[in-house]
Amino acid sequence: MINGIQVKVCGITSLIDAEAADRVGADFLGFDLNPKSPRHVPLEVYHNIVTHLPYRKKIAVMTEPRKEELRHALAIGFSLAQIHFNHTTPLEQIEKWSRTVGARHLWLAPELPPEMDVPGEWLSLADGFLLDPFCADENTRDSGDWRKFARHRETHPDNLWILSGDLTPDNAGEAVNKSGARFVDVSSGVEISPGVKNTAKLEAFARALRQR
Numbered sequence: 001m002i003n004g005i006q007v008k009v010c011g012i013t014s015l016i017d018a019e020a021a022d023r024v025g026a027d028f029l030g031f032d033l034n035p036k037s038p039r040h041v042p043l044e045v046y047h048n049i050v051t052h053l054p055y056r057k058k059i060a061v062m063t064e065p066r067k068e069e070l071r072h073a074l075a076i077g078f079s080l081a082q083i084h085f086n087h088t089t090p091l092e093q094i095e096k097w098s099r100t101v102g103a104r105h106l107w108l109a110p111e112l113p114p115e116m117d118v119p120g121e122w123l124s125l126a127d128g129f130l131l132d133p134f135c136a137d138e139n140t141r142d143s144g145d146w147r148k149f150a151r152h153r154e155t156h157p158d159n160l161w162i163l164s165g166d167l168t169p170d171n172a173g174e175a176v177n178k179s180g181a182r183f184v185d186v187s188s189g190v191e192i193s194p195g196v197k198n199t200a201k202l203e204a205f206a207r208a209l210r211q212r
C-alpha cells in the first residue's frame, strides 16, 4: 500500500523484479501466463522462483483461458486469476470462469469500448474489475475517462475497481486524483523493455503516488 493506494505490479518475469516491486510497496505481483505476451512466464519458470518470491499475493494474468488452465493456476498457488477478454464474450463463458475458481478468486479485465460500462450481470461473477481509463481516447491517450472509472466505483462499491492500462510515473498522480482510484495496476510504465522492470521507474511510480 502506498499512500492509501493498493498497488499491483504486473508483468513480473524474474525474482529480481519481484523483489524490486516488493521494496517499493507493491501489494500484488502479477505474472503473465499468456504465451503470446512478451511478458510470458512459463509455468516451469514460475515453479523455480515461487518459493523465493516476496510474501505478496500472486496474480495469474490470463487471456480467455480454458477451464483446466484456470483451475491449474489456482492449484499451484496463485491467489487470483485476472482474465483479459473481449467485451463480446458470452455471459455463459464468464459464468464458467467464475464457477471454476469462485468469484472471490477472479478479477475481470474486459476490453470495453469507450461508451460501454461493465454490464450489471458481470458484477457478482468477480471480486474485482480492471478498467482502462485511457481507452476513451485511443488517439491522444493523454487524458483518461476519469468519470467512467469513478462512476463504476461509486455505483458498485462492493466490487474492487482497479485502475489499469498505460499508467506511468508521469501520469499516476493525476490518474489517481481524477479517478478516485484506490487500487492501481502498472506494468509497461515501469519497464526498460517488455518484461524487464526498472528500479528507478518503480521508485518514481511509488513517489508519484506518495506526492499526489
Ligand SMILES: O=C(O)c1ccccc1N[C@@H]1O[C@H](COP(=O)(O)O)[C@@H](O)[C@H]1O
Pocket (backbone or CB within 6 Å): 010, 011, 030, 032, 034, 037, 038, 039, 061, 062, 063, 084, 164, 165, 166, 167, 185, 186, 187, 188, 189
Ligand atoms: O502485458 C501484456 O503483454 C498483456 C498481454 C495480454 C493481456 C494483458 C497484458 N497486460 C496486462 O495489462 C495490464 C495493464 O498493463 P500496462 O500497465 O498497460 O502495461 C496489466 O495487468 C498487464 O499485466
